[in-house]
């Protein structure tokens with residue numbers, strides 16, 4: 001399949017645009033696979049402005065893959081704190097350990113071998129293979145889908161497996177085999193800066209004379225993405241058990257987005273509860289005698305994730321000098337200093353900053 005009679009002039013146009021328009025981002029000045037991998041994992045589902053300080057902190061704290069592999073998972077999660085999607089951080093750590101301990105610190109060069117590492121999907125494998133090792137593997141991210149769909153007027157669904165395969169084939173046909181890394185950077189940058197999701201810069205675009213979306217005025221309709229993500233609503237009633245020495249917290253062992261982070265004992269309910277109901281459930285579930293009226297009950301905190309909307313209320317229950325013992329031995333008392341150092345979901349940090357510290 002070839003969409004163009006002249007792939008070479010498409011590539012040259014794009015590369016010329018890239019040379020004059022690209023942003024200066026720190027990972028672009030390196031072909032170190034460790035730094036490229038780190039930046040790509042951090043930037044998944046994250047804007048560059050948000051990801052940049054994390055990239056800098058990771059590379060300062062863990063200058064080599066061996067430093068990252070030697071860190072504890074807790075330390076890695078704490079450095080990641082605030083970026084969300086914590087499974088990415090856990091996979092980052094697992095991958096670092098494999099590369100450091102099993103592969104002698106060397107990332108594989110080939111796309112297929114990279115794909116076998118934890119947390120490395122088709123996009124990241126193609127990025128590392130092409131940016132670090134000059135392999136002709138096309139990256140296909142949201143930017144590339146959009147650019148190709150618009151320029152060539154493709155209305156295949158990018159949420160379907162067959163649609164993705166179709167786009168991947170075109171992207172691999174178009175890649176510049178002599179300069180695959182720079183070509184990949186260029187097409188993604190073009191999507192990020194010129195062919196943007198809303199209000200693309202068509203009047204000054206280098207492809208505007210042939211772009212099918214512009215000619216047919218369907219920029220807003222391409223790419224086609226059928227699946228709508230269903231947002232699940234969750235209602236969390238947190239028990240913040242307090243004594244004169246600190247607060248009770250526990251590590252999350254559930255296999256979910258917050259695995260390995262610390263939060264408070266929680267009662268999850270199907271709908272939002274009245275304050276009193278929430279409190280009664282907490283006493284019943286954690287089998288504690290009420291010490292009296294709670295010291296405070298927070299307003300509802302809303303925390304929006306991509307697939308979930310969390311509504312959380314925090315009940316601060318002060319036991320003073322008395323130290324309750326819980327059946328669940330993972331619920332332990334931590335001093336304020338210790339809590340500062342624990343990896344925590346952003347929702348918990350927001351509450352702590354508002355009410356405790």
Ligand code: SF4
Pocket residue numbers: 147150151194195196200201202205206207208211212213214219
């Ligand atoms: S003309 Fe507009 S829609 Fe087409 S590639 Fe350029 S910026 Fe994108």
